[in-house]
Amino acid sequence: MFEGLIDSLTIETWALALAAYALGAAGSILLGGNSRAARGVAAAFGSIGGVIQAWDAAVVLLEGSDVRWSLPSGFPLFEFSLRLDPLAAVFLLALGLVAVAVSIYSFGYTEHAQGWRAALLGGLLNLLLLSLSLVFTASSAFLFLIAWEVMALTAYCLVSFEHSKEETRNAGIVFFVMSHVGTGCLILAFLLLHSISGSFEFAGFRPPTEPVQLAALFGLFLIGFGVKAGLVPLHVWLPAAHPVAPSNVSAVMSGIVVKTGVYGLLRVCFEFLGAPPLWAALIVLGLGVASGLLGVLYALIENDLKRLLAYSTIENVGIIFIGVGASLVFTSLGRRELAALALVAGLAHILNHALFKSLLFLAAGSVLHGAGTRNMEQMGGLLRRMPATAVLFLTGAIGISGLPPLNGFISEWLTYQALLAGFGSTSSLTRLIFPVGGALLALTGALAATAFVKAFGISFLALPRSAKASNAREGHWTMVAGMGLLAAGCGVAALLAGWLLPALGPVTSQLVHSAARGSLTMAEGLVISSGAPRGGTASAAGMAGVLALMALLAVTLAGVKWKFSMRRPGPAWDCGLPGLTAENEYTATAFSKPLRMIFAVLYQPKREIQRDFDISPYYPKSIVFESEVEQTFERRLYTPLKEMLLERASGLRAIQAGSIHAYLAYIFVTLVILLLFGVRQ
Amino acid sequence: MTSSVLFAPVQLLLLLALSPLVGGVIKTLKARIQTRRGPGVLQPYRDLAKLFRKGMVIPESASWIFSAAPVVVFATAALVGLMIPMVTAEAPLSLFGGVLAVVYLLGLGRFFLALGGLDTGGSFGGLGSSREMTISALAEPAMMLAIFTVALSANSTNLSEIARAAIGQSWRFLAPSQMLAFAALFIVLIAETGRIPVDNPATHLELTMIHEAMILEYSGPYLALIEWGAWIKQLILMTLLINTFYPFGLTLEYSPGGIALACGAFLAKLLLLCFLIVLVESTNAKMRLFRVPELLAVAFILGALALISTFLF
Numbered sequence: 001m002f003e004g005l006i007d008s009l010t011i012e013t014w015a016l017a018l019a020a021y022a023l024g025a026a027g028s029i030l031l032g033g034n035s036r037a038a039r040g041v042a043a044a045f046g047s048i049g050g051v052i053q054a055w056d057a058a059v060v061l062l063e064g065s066d067v068r069w070s071l072p073s074g075f076p077l078f079e080f081s082l083r084l085d086p087l088a089a090v091f092l093l094a095l096g097l098v099a100v101a102v103s104i105y106s107f108g109y110t111e112h113a114q115g116w117r118a119a120l121l122g123g124l125l126n127l128l129l130l131s132l133s134l135v136f137t138a139s140s141a142f143l144f145l146i147a148w149e150v151m152a153l154t155a156y157c158l159v160s161f162e163h164s165k166e167e168t169r170n171a172g173i174v175f176f177v178m179s180h181v182g183t184g185c186l187i188l189a190f191l192l193l194h195s196i197s198g199s200f201e202f203a204g205f206r207p208p209t210e211p212v213q214l215a216a217l218f219g220l221f222l223i224g225f226g227v228k229a230g231l232v233p234l235h236v237w238l239p240a241a242h243p244v245a246p247s248n249v250s251a252v253m254s255g256i257v258v259k260t261g262v263y264g265l266l267r268v269c270f271e272f273l274g275a276p277p278l279w280a281a282l283i284v285l286g287l288g289v290a291s292g293l294l295g296v297l298y299a300l301i302e303n304d305l306k307r308l309l310a311y312s313t314i315e316n317v318g319i320i321f322i323g324v325g326a327s328l329v330f331t332s333l334g335r336r337e338l339a340a341l342a343l344v345a346g347l348a349h350i351l352n353h354a355l356f357k358s359l360l361f362l363a364a365g366s367v368l369h370g371a372g373t374r375n376m377e378q379m380g381g382l383l384r385r386m387p388a389t390a391v392l393f394l395t396g397a398i399g400i401s402g403l404p405p406l407n408g409f410i411s412e413w414l415t416y417q418a419l420l421a422g423f424g425s426t427s428s429l430t431r432l433i434f435p436v437g438g439a440l441l442a443l444t445g446a447l448a449a450t451a452f453v454k455a456f457g458i459s460f461l462a463l464p465r466s467a468k469a470s471n472a473r474e475g476h477w478t479m480v481a482g483m484g485l486l487a488a489g490c491g492v493a494a495l496l497a498g499w500l501l502p503a504l505g506p507v508t509s510q511l512v513h514s515a516a517r518g519s520l521t522m523a524e525g526l527v528i529s530s531g532a533p534r535g536g537t538a539s540a541a542g543m544a545g546v547l548a549l550m551a552l553l554a555v556t557l558a559g560v561k562w563k564f565s566m567r568r569p570g571p572a573w574d575c576g577l578p579g580l581t582a583e584n585e586y587t588a589t590a591f592s593k594p595l596r597m598i599f600a601v602l603y604q605p606k607r608e609i610q611r612d613f614d615i616s617p618y619y620p621k622s623i624v625f626e627s628e629v630e631q632t633f634e635r636r637l638y639t640p641l642k643e644m645l646l647e648r649a650s651g652l653r654a655i656q657a658g659s660i661h662a663y664l665a666y667i668f669v670t671l672v673i674l675l676l677f678g679v680r681q
Numbered sequence: 682m683t684s685s686v687l688f689a690p691v692q693l694l695l696l697l698a699l700s701p702l703v704g705g706v707i708k709t710l711k712a713r714i715q716t717r718r719g720p721g722v723l724q725p726y727r728d729l730a731k732l733f734r735k736g737m738v739i740p741e742s743a744s745w746i747f748s749a750a751p752v753v754v755f756a757t758a759a760l761v762g763l764m765i766p767m768v769t770a771e772a773p774l775s776l777f778g779g780v781l782a783v784v785y786l787l788g789l790g791r792f793f794l795a796l797g798g799l800d801t802g803g804s805f806g807g808l809g810s811s812r813e814m815t816i817s818a819l820a821e822p823a824m825m826l827a828i829f830t831v832a833l834s835a836n837s838t839n840l841s842e843i844a845r846a847a848i849g850q851s852w853r854f855l856a857p858s859q860m861l862a863f864a865a866l867f868i869v870l871i872a873e874t875g876r877i878p879v880d881n882p883a884t885h886l887e888l889t890m891i892h893e894a895m896i897l898e899y900s901g902p903y904l905a906l907i908e909w910g911a912w913i914k915q916l917i918l919m920t921l922l923i924n925t926f927y928p929f930g931l932t933l934e935y936s937p938g939g940i941a942l943a944c945g946a947f948l949a950k951l952l953l954l955c956f957l958i959v960l961v962e963s964t965n966a967k968m969r970l971f972r973v974p975e976l977l978a979v980a981f982i983l984g985a986l987a988l989i990s991t992f993l994f
Contacts, residue, residue: 384744398789403789420829420832420833432992436826439822440822442824443821446788446822453795453796453799456796457796457807461800461802462802463802532837534837534839534842535836536780536837536838537779538777539778542776550756551756553756554755554756557902557905558751558902558906566735566736566737566902567737569739570738570740571740580803585803585804590807591811594812595815595818598971
């Protein structure tokens with residue numbers, strides 16, 4: 001009875017979070033005339049909603065409770081049924097944390113928006129948070145699809161928010177079309193599931209018995225959710241849409257909206273389809289590895305800071321899918337304790353990525369706000385002008401590169417452990433996939449570190465490359481506060497990993513009906529362990545502590561005499577030229593040049609150099625340099641597809657000629673066919 | 682566990698004291714093979730002592746990142762040194778992270794050093810950072826495959842467990858998988874420590890230099906920290922190589938006699954590996970930068986073959 005009380009309290013307080021988002025959305029738009037009040041309302045209600053939601057999610061995870069709630073909808077076919085279970089709680093926890101930080105940040109970020117625009121942005125953002133909360137908790141197909149569609153449409157409005165630019169409008173359309181192709185697949189899949197199990201309720205779904213049906217369902221769900229998650233080759237909307245959206249929106253899109261695809265696939269694969277067959281699991285794992293590697297390779301050569309972050313999202317979704325895919329493989333092999341370990345790795349990376357990617361997008365927004373550009377070639381020297389943003393971006397960069405002692409290391413470490421354990425899970429040749437996947441994950445991780453050295457080094461260090469960058473200033477204090485919360489989250493998630501990981505236990509028992517092999521924590525939570533008796537261990541807190549001691553030793557050694565007069569500023573070596581200017585600095589393009597040449601097969605780089613000279617080509621007056629990289633998927637896959645569709649569509653003009661007689665004939669024929677169909681039954 | 686933690690200061694001292702000597706030995710051996718006299722094995726100590734006493738010039742465009750980088754490089758190298766088994770099979774801090782933590786911690790040092798190179802505002806720093814990050818990224822998968830081969834035969838990523846498993850089967854190094862993995866890791870060692878044929882630590886030629894370009898603006902105590910950090914990293918990678926594949930002499934308990942014997946065995950193995958490195962350095966020419974990926978691809982294939990042969994044998 002006591003437990004029931006807690007359950008009902010949870011669901012009611014959770015409804016309070018939804019109400020807060022709804023009030024934030026409505027209030028902000030109603031107060032639209034007064035920009036400051038509207039921004040205040042949106043920020044206040046958004047962060048209150050986020051706090052309540054994160055709290056509820058934490059309670060559900062700690063108690064392992066599973067709360068259901070139903071409201072009659074007034075329609076005969078379905079009810080509004082909601083379910084707050086541990087799986088949903090993981091995503092709601094990420095959503096709550098990101099919502100708090102983004103809401104606070106948005107107050108300052110939208111300060112200079114014109115007139116109603118700030119109010120509209122705040123309102124739509126709260127609506128997006130509301131629809132996301134419903135996506136994660138809807139427990140009937142109808143409610144899920146409604147929430148999914150509201151989310152997609154709100155996201156479309158937010159992506160096209162700065163619609164006066166052509167780039168933004170085009171990106172919005174790409175997002176809109178791809179998102180709806182995905183939704184179409186989902187609708188088909190749910191109808192198919194209904195025809196198999198006779199129910200639209202999630203709880204009533206039965207796994208199909210025929211392999212063909214199973215394959216069709218898996219394919220439809222994989223495309224439907226894969227589009228949202230940004231899996232290669234369905235990722236092309238992501239690097240188009242994330243950069244053009246306002247940065248607070250990009251943070252939610254990359255931190256949470258992309259994760260709805262992961263959520264959907266977890267729900268489908270583990271609950272609706274039972275245990276999927278090995279081939280399906282291997283496809284998920286393979287797509288994860290491919291997305292990770294291709295995502296980071298495209299991130300590396302990007303000079304637009306926000307596009308770089310968008311490609312890095314694809315990479316991280318890849319890493320999440322490596323964990324999820326490995327978990328599915330283990331499930332189909334019947335190794336449930338390993339499946340639990342891999343699932344914990346994937347879930348931990350979902351939470352970590354929500355923290356550091358939102359942080360990085362907010363910091364990029366801060367840079368855009370301060371320096372007025374997304375192009376890294378025009379930045380530089382921002383560390384001196386925006387010190388807080390720089391430190392916070394660096395924190396996110398270390399986290400996302402998987403370097404200890406921050407949180408990215410913890411989840412990548414767990415992923416490696418799962419892959420290594422996989423080698424012993426079967427005796428067939430399949431086992432070789434795990435270490436090779438691990439090696440490619442290592443390549444992905446090292447390339448990610450390179451990409452973020454470039455992102456931070458070129459944008460924030462050395463001399464400013466443009467007047468805009470040299471006049472950059474830190475924004476409103478709420479922006480720093482919002483980012484600071486997420487950065488603190490990155491630190492806490494790493495240092496307290498040993499205490500936090502066991503909270504994912506209820507999710508593994510819910511999805512794979514097993515706890516991870518052995519305990520994932522040792523030494524009272526200081527150390528995380530792979531769970532095997534004499535397996536690997538790691539401790540971010542321990543490493544951070546010793547690292548601090550060693551740094552102290554280094555500082556003492558370097559300053560044996562503590563004579564700071566020994567430090568003298570001087571010019572850097574300029575090769576005998578008259579002084580260094582920003583033009584001597586290494587550029588973003590130059591930084592990624594070695595990798596562009598090494599992976600030329602993928603990038604197909606083209607460059608054109610034009611020299612103007614009077615006497616000899618060795619003394620040019622001016623040089624025009626153009627470099628272009630092929631967008632392989634856009635050019636090889638989507639352009640032919642688009643052209644084929646347009647060609648077929650123009651073929652259809654033959655029957656749509658504008659003649660009313662022909663249309664009446666079509667209606668007549670359709671009616672006859674429908675009647676025949678009805679009579680036959 | 683407790684005694685292993687108590688051993689930490691000893692291992693730290695050993696690490697700090699021994700690492701410059703290894704650099705000196707390699708230089709002297711190389712000189713002898715080229716029939717030069719060379720500066721003597723103690724030269725690195727003199728260099729360190731000199732650098733620590735000097736003043737330093739900080740580039741005007743640099744920020745605090747430039748000053749933080751040497752400290753992070755040194756601290757990560759020293760921490761990693763405590764996480765690997767040197768003379769005792771139980772490494773002092775092996776509980777805090779195994780071989781994966783070693784790789785990623787060295788990555789943290791490199792991350793900051795590359796930022797330090799970019800922070801100078803000159804072209805050389807950026808050039809060095811770009812090349813260093815590229816080569817280390819390409820070396821990573823080969824390194825991981827070789828490490829996985831060892832970790833899989835020990836069923837653990839914990840380095841102490843790996844060393845113990847290797848002691849348990851002392852003829853294991855003759856297995857094809859171990860020999861292939863050793864070869865892969867040796868190529869990675871050459872690449873990561875910036876030796877010929879990947880990089881030439883002895884030149885300052887803008888067309889070819891990698892590591893030296895990145896640290897061109899460092900001087901005085903900061904340069905000393907970076908150099909010392911690089912020597913420690915070199916010793917760590919060498920130790921990793923000899924103690925996971927040839928664990929002879931590693932002691933399992935903390936008796937003075939055992940430790941003394943283990944130290945002797947360790948030094949002997951180290952000397953042999955130095956000789957091997959010198960042989961490779963003296964018989965090869967420096968590669969063009971864009972040939973290096975091919976060498977690393979060879980390492981990757983060796984690592985993959987090592988894994989496949991654990992599957993076969």
